[in-house]
Amino acid sequence: MFQKIYIIGHKSPDLDSVAAAISYANFKNKQENTDAYVPAITEDINQVTKFVLDKFNLETPEILQNASNKKIILVDHNEFSQAPEGISQAEIIEILDHHKLNFKYDQPITVNIKPWGAACSILAQMYFDNNIKIDKNLAGLMLSAILDDTVITKSPTCADKDKELIEKLVCLAGVSDWQAYGLEMFKIKSSVKDFIDLEVIKNDFKDFEFKAGKFGIGQVETVDLSEFDAREQGLLEAMEKTQRQENYHSVVLFLTDIINEGSRFLIVSDDEEKIREALGGELKNNKTYIQGIMSRKKQVVPLIAKVFDK
Numbered sequence: 001m002f003q004k005i006y007i008i009g010h011k012s013p014d015l016d017s018v019a020a021a022i023s024y025a026n027f028k029n030k031q032e033n034t035d036a037y038v039p040a041i042t043e044d045i046n047q048v049t050k051f052v053l054d055k056f057n058l059e060t061p062e063i064l065q066n067a068s069n070k071k072i073i074l075v076d077h078n079e080f081s082q083a084p085e086g087i088s089q090a091e092i093i094e095i096l097d098h099h100k101l102n103f104k105y106d107q108p109i110t111v112n113i114k115p116w117g118a119a120c121s122i123l124a125q126m127y128f129d130n131n132i133k134i135d136k137n138l139a140g141l142m143l144s145a146i147l148d149d150t151v152i153t154k155s156p157t158c159a160d161k162d163k164e165l166i167e168k169l170v171c172l173a174g175v176s177d178w179q180a181y182g183l184e185m186f187k188i189k190s191s192v193k194d195f196i197d198l199e200v201i202k203n204d205f206k207d208f209e210f211k212a213g214k215f216g217i218g219q220v221e222t223v224d225l226s227e228f229d230a231r232e233q234g235l236l237e238a239m240e241k242t243q244r245q246e247n248y249h250s251v252v253l254f255l256t257d258i259i260n261e262g263s264r265f266l267i268v269s270d271d272e273e274k275i276r277e278a279l280g281g282e283l284k285n286n287k288t289y290i291q292g293i294m295s296r297k298k299q300v301v302p303l304i305a306k307v308f309d310k
């Protein structure tokens with residue numbers, strides 16, 4: 001019997017999650033000469049994803065509310081806490097990701113994880129390796145996702161491979177100045193004026209299960225930190241509410257200044273002192289600025305896990 005296979009990224013989808021689902025579905029359908037693979041999202045896409053899909057004339061994937069009883073390929077994540085609802089009743093057939101492995105399953109499945117800056121880097125390389133044509137719009141999509149996830153190559157997660165792939169995709173996408181284009185994307189990303197505080201917190205937010213409890217870690221990447229000065233009190237109050245209502249040990253929001261390459265942390269926690277220690281900053285009124293921290297997965301999560309996951 002014919003059954004669709006949904007390719008889906010993490011909750012509160014970012015550009016790389018959405019772009020990886022679209023790119024991988026297209027790759028699989030072409031390679032296997034089928035239309036069984038369907039890109040999907042867990043919930044609405046963010047502003048920069050909308051901008052990029054519009055720019056490159058691509059459709060927004062369908063929303064899959066519940067993954068139970070579906071065949072699923074997970075992209076851009078492999079932790080159940082970040083996966084779509086119903087995932088424990090789904091049939092997971094494959095994982096393609098660039099985050100640390102935190103996955104257990106009762107079947108042998110294909111797992112493709114590489115320590116590169118974006119899931120779309122893994123995919124772009126697969127297109128090149130398998131001689132599958134990348135059209136202009138798809139090249140633009142994958143390029144945008146790599147620029148987004150690597151913070152225009154400034155993030156410590158950016159690998160040499162990412163830079164090589166950016167150069168290749170730039171030609172195919174017809175983007176003349178990728179640095180300028182990247183900044184244009186980040187200006188859209190950091191315009192949060194129309195967002196209420198909870199939307200700012202949850203815009204790029206991931207759950208982590210550590211031995212000490214559940215942590216929620218959100219990030220906002222901005223070209224101008226001062227935009228947030230007047231909002232910090234409101235953000236902290238909304239974070240406290242989230243902590244109480246959703247039973248978090250800690251809620252951490254870090255505002256990354258991509259020009260100056262550092263982050264301001266707002267912290268609401270049962271153990272603020274320990275988080276401050278873990279991050280190596282001075283905590284004053286629930287906040288601290290740390291120069292050089294730009295990446296959740298490569299810096300913030302390992303530092304916190306070292307203290308709270310032992």
Ligand SMILES: [Mn+2]
Binds near residue numbers: 016119
């Ligand atoms: Mn990613």
